Every structure is written in structure tokens, then in C-alpha cells.
Amino acid sequence: MGQCATKFQVDAKKGLDFGFQAKLHDSDPKQELNLADSNPKTDTKTGLVAESNIERLVSHKYEDILKAADTPIDRSSKEKLFAQLHSGVYLNQKKQKYWIDKESGLNCFMLFSKGLSINWVDDERYWAWRVFEDPEEGKLEMAELLKVCWLEVNGSLDPAILSPKTMYEIVYIFKLYEAAYGWESPVTLKTRFIDGEEIRKLSLQPSFREQWIEVHVGDGEPDIKMRKSSLLTKPRGQWIELVAGEFYTDPAIKKHICFSLCGYEGGKWKSGLLMKGVVLRPKKRE
CATH class of the missing domain: 2.60.120.260 (Galactose-binding domain-like)
Incomplete structure (x- = not known):
């Protein structure tokens, strides 16, 4: 064949x-x-990993990764930004998905x-x-x-x-x-x-x-x-x-x-x- x-x-x-x-x-x-040096802490009200910890872990890469996002990212607040990153962002016409694990960051x-x-x-x-x-x-x-x-x-x-x-x-x-x-x-x-x-x-x-x-x-x-x-x-x-x-x-x-x-x-x-x-x-x- x-x-x-x-x-x-x-x-x-x-x-x-x-x-x-x-x-x-x-x-x-x-x-x-x-x-990291210490485990990231989660806000029990929002479910978000504390900003200081999560930014220390991923800020050196996530901005580059989001350049391939299929839809605009809401950056009006850190809470909205990381809520999107926790739920997941589609990349390259939905060929990929990127997200930040809530538990580990x-x-x-x-x-x-x-x-x-x-x-x-x-x-x-x-x-x-x-x-x-x-x-x-x-x-x-x-x-x-x-x-x-x-x-x-x-x-x-x-x-x-x-x-x-x-x-x-x-x-x-x-x-x-x-x-x-x-x-x-x-x-x-x-x-x-x-x-x-x-x-x-x-x-x-x-x-x-x-x-x-x-x-x-x-x-x-x-x-x-x-x-x-x-x-x-x-x-x-x-x-x-x-x-x-x-x-x-x-x-x-x-x-x-x-x-x-x-x-x-x-x-x-x-x-x-x-x-x-x-x-x-x-x-x-x-």
C-alpha cells in the first residue's frame, strides 16, 4: 500500500x-x-495562586506563550489574567492549549x-x-x-x-x-x-x-x-x-x-x- x-x-x-x-x-x-522556595498559597475566596508566587514561577515565559493565543487576553487585572491562565488559553488555532496548574502554579x-x-x-x-x-x-x-x-x-x-x-x-x-x-x-x-x-x-x-x-x-x-x-x-x-x-x-x-x-x-x-x-x-x- x-x-x-x-x-x-x-x-x-x-x-x-x-x-x-x-x-x-x-x-x-x-x-x-x-x-519554588516555598509552596504557592491559594486564596480560598478566588481559588487563585497568590500573585507573588505565581509570577515568580511563570512570569518569565507566560507573556511569550500568550503571543500565540487565539483570542485577546483580559489584562485589566491580575485576578482576571490568572483566572484565564488557570482555566486555559487556546493557541495556534486551537492546536494547543496552555494553562497554569492551580495547585502547583x-x-x-x-x-x-x-x-x-x-x-x-x-x-x-x-x-x-x-x-x-x-x-x-x-x-x-x-x-x-x-x-x-x-x-x-x-x-x-x-x-x-x-x-x-x-x-x-x-x-x-x-x-x-x-x-x-x-x-x-x-x-x-x-x-x-x-x-x-x-x-x-x-x-x-x-x-x-x-x-x-x-x-x-x-x-x-x-x-x-x-x-x-x-x-x-x-x-x-x-x-x-x-x-x-x-x-x-x-x-x-x-x-x-x-x-x-x-x-x-x-x-x-x-x-x-x-x-x-x-x-x-x-x-x-x-
């Missing part, structure tokens, strides 16, 4: 790239998030289907764009899988627009229909850090599949981290959250975080998946 060959190209218009820096470190599941991002790179998504034989009424997002266009034998859903983000010195997790959010089929083999989830210029050159063609292995350079981090997850036993008809990986935001190195959800083992045709998007959020303390 010629379907199993593609290139991982992340259009600059789909992602935010302010030329910031980040680095991947091994995660310690017992390590607590380094939020940390930046979060959602990359919707339109903000991801999905193999064959514009071929009506394999995928369809559907508009759904989502309880959280209102009308939202999502990618619905009709049938593919080679599944790839890729994304990229500059971690420096996230809060620094924080452990983040990357989570795919999707739904499997009751009639979904072809999911006997597990899907593969991959994360890696890569220079911004290299993102456009990265190939995921089958002949280059050996690139997607855990390669160590010296004593540092592996170039790619992978894990497998079975969807066969996942519930049907409800949203599923699948963790692709986690990373630590260190402003020392200029890299982008790239992530993929792939299904190609066995060559079976797959159907019945509805992709909402990928969320990058601070990892909860365990």
Missing part, C-alpha cells in the same frame, strides 16, 4: 519554539517537585490532534477528521482512525516553555471504540531529546527502524527511551491516558522533547481509535 513509509516532520507552526533550552535526566519516582500544555504529526491523517482512506462536543474543550476536531497497518502519532515541544527544574510526564489521551480491532500487539511509546533543526530530518521509515533503539553515549542518557503497552485490555468507549515518558526540565541544554505512539508490529490493520491529543503536565508526587 506504500503506507508504511513516512517522515517525522514537525511544522514550526504546530509547535512553540522560542529558542529555549532543556535536558533529560533519570527520574526518581520518590523525588518531590521543586516548585506550574505550566501545562495540551497538543490536540491538529497539533500533532499523524501518519496518513489527511488520507480519507485511513483517517477522518471529526468534530465532537467535548465537555472540557467545547467543539474540538479530533483524528479518528479508520484503518492503518502502520500507526504513528508524533509530537514535539520545546521544554523551556514549561516550568524549569520540574519533572514532567507526557500522556497520550485517546478513546477506543467498542468495534476497535487489530490491537493484539502492544503499541510502542518513544521519547527523545533532539536539536530543533534535526526534528525536520528525523526519519521513521521502516528501513531506519534501528534508529529507534536505546543508544547510550558514554555515561549519559540514552538517545531514545522506549516502552511498550498493550491496548487489548484497555476499556472501550472511554478516554484512556497512556504515559509515553517523563523528563526533567533543566534550562542548561537547548533541545526539544519528541514523543511518539507507534503500532506496527505484526503488520495487522488497526481501527477504532479516536485521538484527542497529548498532555505535558507536572508529574504528581507519589
Whole structure:
């Protein structure tokens, strides 16, 4: 079918790239998030994180991020501004959503289907764009899988627009229909850090599949981290959250975080998946 060959190209218009820096470190599941010198306090009347704390955490980035906002931001008061940031702001024609977590005061991002790179998504034989009424997002266009034998859903983000010195997790959010089929083999989830210029050159063609292995350079981090997850036993008809990986935001190195959800083992045709998007959020303390 010629379907199993593609290139991982992340259009600059789909992602935010302010030329910031980040680095991947091994995660310690017992390590607590380094939020600030002290935990931000919440006003019990307004539900807002105290301005002095929240501004200290995000003011160095949120103004840049809001340049891509789809609608004007009400800046008539700090209360109105941060109320919008807590509820979420759509970016780049609703390809992304940015918000500040109320509890921690940390930046979060959602990359919707339109903000991801999905193999064959514009071929009506394999995928369809559907508009759904989502309880959280209102009308939202999502990618619905009709049938593919080679599944790839890729994304990229500059971690420096996230809060620094924080452990983040990357989570795919999707739904499997009751009639979904072809999911006997597990899907593969991959994360890696890569220079911004290299993102456009990265190939995921089958002949280059050996690139997607855990390669160590010296004593540092592996170039790619992978894990497998079975969807066969996942519930049907409800949203599923699948963790692709986690990373630590260190402003020392200029890299982008790239992530993929792939299904190609066995060559079976797959159907019945509805992709909402990928969320990058601070990892909860365990």
C-alpha cells in the first residue's frame, strides 16, 4: 500500500519554539517537585495562586506563550489574567492549549490532534477528521482512525516553555471504540531529546527502524527511551491516558522533547481509535 513509509516532520507552526533550552535526566519516582522556595498559597475566596508566587514561577515565559493565543487576553487585572491562565488559553488555532496548574502554579500544555504529526491523517482512506462536543474543550476536531497497518502519532515541544527544574510526564489521551480491532500487539511509546533543526530530518521509515533503539553515549542518557503497552485490555468507549515518558526540565541544554505512539508490529490493520491529543503536565508526587 506504500503506507508504511513516512517522515517525522514537525511544522514550526504546530509547535512553540522560542529558542529555549532543556535536558533529560533519570527520574526518581520518590523525588518531590521543586516548585519554588516555598509552596504557592491559594486564596480560598478566588481559588487563585497568590500573585507573588505565581509570577515568580511563570512570569518569565507566560507573556511569550500568550503571543500565540487565539483570542485577546483580559489584562485589566491580575485576578482576571490568572483566572484565564488557570482555566486555559487556546493557541495556534486551537492546536494547543496552555494553562497554569492551580495547585502547583506550574505550566501545562495540551497538543490536540491538529497539533500533532499523524501518519496518513489527511488520507480519507485511513483517517477522518471529526468534530465532537467535548465537555472540557467545547467543539474540538479530533483524528479518528479508520484503518492503518502502520500507526504513528508524533509530537514535539520545546521544554523551556514549561516550568524549569520540574519533572514532567507526557500522556497520550485517546478513546477506543467498542468495534476497535487489530490491537493484539502492544503499541510502542518513544521519547527523545533532539536539536530543533534535526526534528525536520528525523526519519521513521521502516528501513531506519534501528534508529529507534536505546543508544547510550558514554555515561549519559540514552538517545531514545522506549516502552511498550498493550491496548487489548484497555476499556472501550472511554478516554484512556497512556504515559509515553517523563523528563526533567533543566534550562542548561537547548533541545526539544519528541514523543511518539507507534503500532506496527505484526503488520495487522488497526481501527477504532479516536485521538484527542497529548498532555505535558507536572508529574504528581507519589
